[in-house]
Amino acid sequence: MGCVVAGKVFFHIAAPKTGTTYLQSILWGNRDRLADAGLRLPGLNRRDHWWATMVVREDLRLAEKPPDAAGAWQRVVDGCADWSGDAVISNELFGPASSEQAARAVGALAPAEVHLVVTARNPLGTLTAAWQELLRYRGIVSTLADFDLADRSDPHDLWHWGNLDASEVLSRWGPCVPPERVHVVILPGSGSPPDELWRRFSGLIGFDPGRADLGASFGNSSMDAAGAEVLRRVNAHLDGKLTGKQRGRWIRDYLCRELLVPRGGARPVPPPHRIEECRARGAAGVAAIRDAGYHVVGDVDDLLVPDELPQASSDPLTDADVADLAGEVVAAMLLEIRGLDRARRREKKAGG
Numbered sequence: 001m002g003c004v005v006a007g008k009v010f011f012h013i014a015a016p017k018t019g020t021t022y023l024q025s026i027l028w029g030n031r032d033r034l035a036d037a038g039l040r041l042p043g044l045n046r047r048d049h050w051w052a053t054m055v056v057r058e059d060l061r062l063a064e065k066p067p068d069a070a071g072a073w074q075r076v077v078d079g080c081a082d083w084s085g086d087a088v089i090s091n092e093l094f095g096p097a098s099s100e101q102a103a104r105a106v107g108a109l110a111p112a113e114v115h116l117v118v119t120a121r122n123p124l125g126t127l128t129a130a131w132q133e134l135l136r137y138r139g140i141v142s143t144l145a146d147f148d149l150a151d152r153s154d155p156h157d158l159w160h161w162g163n164l165d166a167s168e169v170l171s172r173w174g175p176c177v178p179p180e181r182v183h184v185v186i187l188p189g190s191g192s193p194p195d196e197l198w199r200r201f202s203g204l205i206g207f208d209p210g211r212a213d214l215g216a217s218f219g220n221s222s223m224d225a226a227g228a229e230v231l232r233r234v235n236a237h238l239d240g241k242l243t244g245k246q247r248g249r250w251i252r253d254y255l256c257r258e259l260l261v262p263r264g265g266a267r268p269v270p271p272p273h274r275i276e277e278c279r280a281r282g283a284a285g286v287a288a289i290r291d292a293g294y295h296v297v298g299d300v301d302d303l304l305v306p307d308e309l310p311q312a313s314s315d316p317l318t319d320a321d322v323a324d325l326a327g328e329v330v331a332a333m334l335l336e337i338r339g340l341d342r343a344r345r346r347e348k349k350a351g352g
Contacts, residue, residue, distance in 0.1 A: 008086040009112045010205045011105075014095025014169040016159075017129035018119035018187050019197045022219035024049075024090050026198055029216040037207055040087045042079020048072045053093035056105045061156070077108050087112070088205055092119075096163040099172045106176040114177050117204065119197075120166035121187035123278035123285070124305045128268060130159055132222055136252045137244070139235040144228075145271045166303075167285035170292070179293040186298030200297045223256060224265030225317050226325045231260065233322070259329050269309060279305040 012023070027034065028046045035041075043049055051072035054062040062069055080087045095118070097105065106114050121129075131147045134140045140147075149161045162168050166184060174182050183204055188196040195214060202209040223231065231251070242250065269275075282304045289300055 007084065007113065009080060009109050009114050010086065010088045010117055011094070011109070011114055012088065012090035012092075012117040012119070013097075013102075013173055014092050014118045015120060015126075015164050015166050016092045016095075017126055017133060017164065017220075018092070018121050018166075019219060020090070020092040020119060022197065022217055023119070023201055025219075026212055026214060026217045027088060027090060030212045033211055033213070034088070034207060037211065038085030039205060039207055040079065040083050040085060042083075042087055042089065043072065043076045048075055049089060049091040050093065052076045052089075053091050053097075056094060056101055057097050058101065059156075073105075073108075080109065080112060086206065090117075093158065095169040095173070096158045097172065099175070102173045103176050106173075113181070115181045115183060116170075116173055116177055117183045117185060117201075118166045118169060118173075119185045119187060119201070120285075120303055122303050122305050123161075123165065123281040124270070124275060124309075125187070126164050127270060127274065127278055129220075129222065130164060131268075132228055133220065134159060135228060135231050135235065136220075136256055137247055139238055139240060139242070139247065139251075141232055141236045143232065144268050145274070147270075161281070165281060165285060167288040170289070170294070174292060174294070180295060182292070182294040184289055184294050184296045184300070186296065186300065186302050188298065189302060204297055220252075221257070221261045222267060223260045224263050225268040226265060226321050227256075227260035227263055228268050229317060229322050230325050230329065231256065233326075255329070259332055263325075275305065275309065 012020075024046060027041060031041050043052065049072075051062070051065060051069040052075075053059075054065070055070065055073035076089060094105070106116075127147070127149060128144065130149060131140075131142070131144050134142075134147075149159065149164060151157075152160045152162055170182065170184075185197070185200050185204060188200070193199075195209065198212070198214065198217075199209045202212065234255070270278075286300050286303050289296065289303075
């Protein structure tokens with residue numbers, strides 16, 4: 001094992017639903033360009049950073065992963081060894097680490113100058129995005145009105161405010177480095193240029209944003225209110241019949257990304273009491289970040305929930321709206337099945 005000699009390590013630790021998938025797709029898609037500019041992405045591949053989070057958090061489920069998963073964190077640390085430039089480590093699941101685990105992780109990167117990076121968004125956006133994420137991946141059937149991120153009773157469930165609120169993550173990680181080496185990158189607003197988050201992040205790590213190929217970048221786009229409700233009702237009928245990988249392929253990639261997300265209708269909005277909870281959390285988070293003296297990229301006030309919010313739609317979502325969209329989705333699926341059946345018949349005929 002070599003000695004860590006990287007000038008700086010930009011340790012992007014959190015938070016989920018803040019453009020992390022988008023940023024990581026750019027980083028790994030431009031790994032060679034970053035290296036040419038003196039920035040290393042340590043580890044064998046993107047999966048190493050995910051497995052490394054499990055090592056750092058001492059997640060017992062690591063035993064269920066392939067044998068080489070247990071060495072992922074050490075590979076990431078060693079990947080910074082004998083490297084005279086800077087390094088970037090990025091996975092939002094480092095954030096849930098305890099204070100003790102965070103301190104050990106930062107200590108393992110010594111003597112490099114560690115800079116902690118947290119991407120952040122306002123709590124209302126986080127709440128609705130987390131709800132949609134769990135609709136896609138876990139098949140939950142909760143409505144947005146019933147969805148609550150306050151429950152921390154399950155130690156294996158990382159989806160709660162303690163891991164999704166940047167200020168709570170920083171309450172554990174922030175003391176590990178001087179405050180000037182803690183960077184909070186604010187998620188840009190909806191009217192910003194599509195690459196603004198990348199520009200903020202790349203400027204922080206010292207990489208010319210224009211040198212990156214953004215062609216392979218992707219994120220997790222949101223569904224409108226009707227699309228989310230269709231998926232919620234589909235989940236009730238599936239009732240756990242799809243595995244995690246199958247949900248990724250058929251729910252996230254096919255049903256959501258191809259059929260529901262492109263609609264681009266009005267976004268779902270939670271009930272007033274949830275909005276007020278998010279508004280209070282946003283104000284507390286902004287105060288904590290200011291008081292700590294962290295470096296902010298963007299406007300920290302963008303973490304506040306606005307006084308005036310866009311309504312979900314001019315009229316409340318009705319069962320008729322949901323049924324109409326479900327009919328559109330079924331029709332699209334039937335037409336696609338017809339095309340696949342025709343292609344199969346042609347192949348069969350061509351093969352004799």
